[in-house]
Amino acid sequence: MSRVLLPQQIDNAAPLWGALAHRLDGQTMGTTWQVRWVALGPLPEDRVRAAVQQELDLVVNQMSTWLPNSDLECFNRASAGTQHAVPEAMAEVLQAALWLADVSGGAFNPAAGALVNLWGFGPRLRYTDPDFVLPTNEAVQHALASNDWRSLCWDGALRQLHQPGGVLLDFSAIAKGYAVDRVSRRLAGMGLQHTLVEVGGELRGQGMHLGGQPWWVDLEAPPMAPGFSVLPTTRVALHGLSVATSGDYRRVYTQAGTRWPHTIDPRNGRPVGHGLASVSVLHPECLWADAWSTALTVLGREDGMALATEHGIAALFVQREADGNLSESISPAMHALAD
Numbered sequence: 001m002s003r004v005l006l007p008q009q010i011d012n013a014a015p016l017w018g019a020l021a022h023r024l025d026g027q028t029m030g031t032t033w034q035v036r037w038v039a040l041g042p043l044p045e046d047r048v049r050a051a052v053q054q055e056l057d058l059v060v061n062q063m064s065t066w067l068p069n070s071d072l073e074c075f076n077r078a079s080a081g082t083q084h085a086v087p088e089a090m091a092e093v094l095q096a097a098l099w100l101a102d103v104s105g106g107a108f109n110p111a112a113g114a115l116v117n118l119w120g121f122g123p124r125l126r127y128t129d130p131d132f133v134l135p136t137n138e139a140v141q142h143a144l145a146s147n148d149w150r151s152l153c154w155d156g157a158l159r160q161l162h163q164p165g166g167v168l169l170d171f172s173a174i175a176k177g178y179a180v181d182r183v184s185r186r187l188a189g190m191g192l193q194h195t196l197v198e199v200g201g202e203l204r205g206q207g208m209h210l211g212g213q214p215w216w217v218d219l220e221a222p223p224m225a226p227g228f229s230v231l232p233t234t235r236v237a238l239h240g241l242s243v244a245t246s247g248d249y250r251r252v253y254t255q256a257g258t259r260w261p262h263t264i265d266p267r268n269g270r271p272v273g274h275g276l277a278s279v280s281v282l283h284p285e286c287l288w289a290d291a292w293s294t295a296l297t298v299l300g301r302e303d304g305m306a307l308a309t310e311h312g313i314a315a316l317f318v319q320r321e322a323d324g325n326l327s328e329s330i331s332p333a334m335h336a337l338a339d
């Protein structure tokens with residue numbers, strides 16, 4: 001069985017007859033990227049690769065927690081009471097992240113870096129390191145004291161950010177989506193209208209594939225042990241749409257008999273543990289698909305569904321039930337795409 005999701009607006013400009021399909025890929029942000037496009041004429045592959053690389057490098061140079069001299073890491077190391085000029089792209093992501101932090105009551109929090117590090121998901125002590133131990137309650141309380149995004153006193157007009165001391169930014173739940181948007185827009189600016197851009201599983205599709213077909217993408221499904229019921233596949237026409245999936249089955253570790261996924265609830269300082277196997281979000285902008293999928297994962301099925309409904313977000317929640325089966329819940333905006 002499968003479910004098909006279609007965008008509500010379709011732009012009829014299909015690739016011209018004789019157009020060819022192209023594909024490039026590479027590595028970035030600790031993961032892979034892939035760009036596909038359909039176009040007539042001689043192949044500008046070198047130009048496309050250089051343009052893609054430039055956009056990805058810009059995001060990494062400004063927003064990576066893994067690059068010691070990124071703008072974000074320089075801010076993280078700055079002394080208490082200092083003011084910082086934020087470059088344009090980083091400001092765009094910060095603005096979106098702070099908005100979502102406000103509306104989600106801190107479930108999404110771009111200032112949760114201290115907690116992310118504490119639980120072994122930052123660039124420093126990794127949960128994979130042999131000497132990693134689960135943090136103590138005191139350590140959690142200590143990290144919680146420095147994750148208030150409001151203390152950053154963001155001034156959007158001046159692009160000024162305040163470091164109150166010890167606040168660590170982490171844009172990992174939103175920067176990949178933003179990078180996808182940048183690459184997609186850059187390609188459009190080069191005259192490529194029919195593109196599918198992916199960074200680490202987050203995707204954005206524009207225009208169409210060959211033969212007037214949309215870019216069809218199947219939502220990533222959580223792996224299931226044999227013997228349990230199988231959920232329907234959800235197939236999406238990524239036409240002016242992006243998709244991001246947050247899952248509890250990637251980057252997760254088990255210690256003391258508990259699964260510790262890499263999404264943290266910044267409200268209590270602990271990895272989320274309310275049984276969501278995955279949340280997929282569809283949105284025209286990949287930045288928002290990426291950020292919302294993390295926000296809804298933290299909120300859990302009930303609160304997440306309420307917030308997605310209030311904001312018209314197309315979301316699919318997959319919950320692990322007590323009997324080991326998975327069950328799905330679909331927000332009204334996602335239902336509308338299936339009609």
Ligand code: ADP
Pocket residue numbers: 107108109110112116121170171172173174245246247262263264265266290293294298
């Ligand atoms: P997923 O693919 O599961 O959505 P992402 O890569 O988008 O995961 O984001 C997970 C990363 O975001 C974590 O590794 C951490 O760096 C950061 N993060 C974890 N919890 C939060 C949160 N509540 N708000 C913002 N960022 C978070």
Ligand code: MG
Pocket residue numbers: 172173174244246289290291293294
């Ligand atoms: Mg995310």
